[in-house]
Amino acid sequence: QKEVEQDPGPLSVPEGAIVSLNCTYSNSAFQYFMWYRQYSRKGPELLMYTYSSGNKEDGRFTAQVDKSSKYISLFIRDSQPSDSATYLCAMSPSNFGNEKLTFGTGTRLTIIP
């Protein structure tokens, strides 16, 4: 079993819908959680970075962490065709030391105009 599980999709939703992307994990030591967006033929880019449990909002994006359930989510409101990409979750037990940064395999999202 992988330390981080992410539904690969693909996920297709109509423009304007609320999108929910999720990851589950098994390592209770994870404290730092990130979401990356990766467009086709491009490198990933950091979208959200959160520490421990709780919510963090940035524009149309909200990251949610539930450490008790070992479950993290990324919500996209008012989804746009430009949001079509692969979304990767990543997590680490420490803010220092990239060696323990573990990624999910990514969810491919398509927003239909």
Next chain:
Amino acid sequence: DSGVTQTPKHLITATGQRVTLRCSPRSGDLSVYWYQQSLDQGLQFLIQYYNGEERAKGNILERFSAQQFPDLHSELNLSSLELGDSALYFCASSVLSGVGDTQYFGPGTRLTVL
């Protein structure tokens, strides 16, 4: 454009060969990271350098090695290549070295081993 450059964009080689991938970080960034992305394994962290010194090591095979030069560019050397080494190799850079520091990814090098 992230400001991170990687060369070459594509590389096709045969099993048993050795290749070198090159990365130039964004101006001012001291950390360079190497990642491997394959369909079955997803994105995996390989190794990180900070200001010329190895800072963190992930799932990097012994056949692979890297270094960061005084001008901060980095090279990833892959030797005794196997079919399973076919993947996208990304380089990323950041100003500092924490996992929360925004890493700017390059466009990647697609390696195909035949």
